[in-house]
Amino acid sequence: MLDLEWSQAIELPRFALPATRPAELRQAWVHRAPEDAVLGLYRRTSGTDDALPAPWWLRAVASGRLESRELGFRIEDRVAQLLGKRMGWEFVPWAADGESGYWEFMPSERGKSGHSIPTTVLNTDRHDGWIDVLPAHSARAPEPVAVAGLAGLRSRLGEFEAVR
Template sequence: MIPQARTENTQPRLEPMLDLEWSQAIELPRTVASATRPSDIRRAWVHRAPEDLVVALYRASSGMHGEIPAPWWLRAVVEGRLESRELGFRIEDRIAGLLGRRPGWEFVPWAADGESGYWEFMPSERGASGHSIPTTVLNTSRHDGWIDVLPAHSSTTPSPIAVAGFAGLRSRLGEFEAVR
């Protein structure tokens, strides 16, 4: 005998489909490990699809669960603090242009799900100071300078240093690179 279907809750549950759709939207290609700058990993749906569709899916997905994995620039665009995805890309590219030419800086493409990668200053790791985690530069939607620096450290992650945009990063690089 075949059991009867339950009829107590006839409303379909859509959350798992939105979760799956968002997960696929931020999924990066397998070739991400060889990326040397943020533009090398901009191949996910969130990077290529029309911006209004990306924002709509983000809002629908985050409306069900609160904070979800997403690029820093998307959170800032949705909050109305960054004009566009393209502007976020330009910020990332300017940082790449600056740090990519300086000795000791390496781009790390395998950041948290949905994120754009970050930069590490390798001489600050296991140098004279003995730190096990290098100075790190990453983009953020936490403030309108869009750049945070995590100083080199060995145990508890220090509070990020909010940097006043690209000009602030450029002017403070000597300070950040001094830890070795």
């Protein structure tokens, strides 16, 4: 029953409209309920299951490495503010269960380099920069590039956007 309760906690409402930014996806219980209740249910449900579907920020808060859900939302929103203003970047709302979507650099797909999967920017709890970039590729996915926060992403965008 705990697994069922968790799946309902991360499920978006049926009436959810297509999202163009992470903030528009924040309609599930995990986004609106008191943070301590969300954290408590997550801890009870996850136990030793590292593969439990959950937003990156919740895993980071549960591990004690991120201060709050609100800070996670701010990080997502700042990435959206940066990439949403740049040509070629599109928000993809259909990420893994519980996740917050990701950004793709469309010119890197099927361009001169011939990649079939575009450069992708996503939030992560893998490291304290909270941002990973998955370079454009065609075959097996390369290792994600750990980016040192929003400033690191901003400073390296030219490099990431050069692949076309």
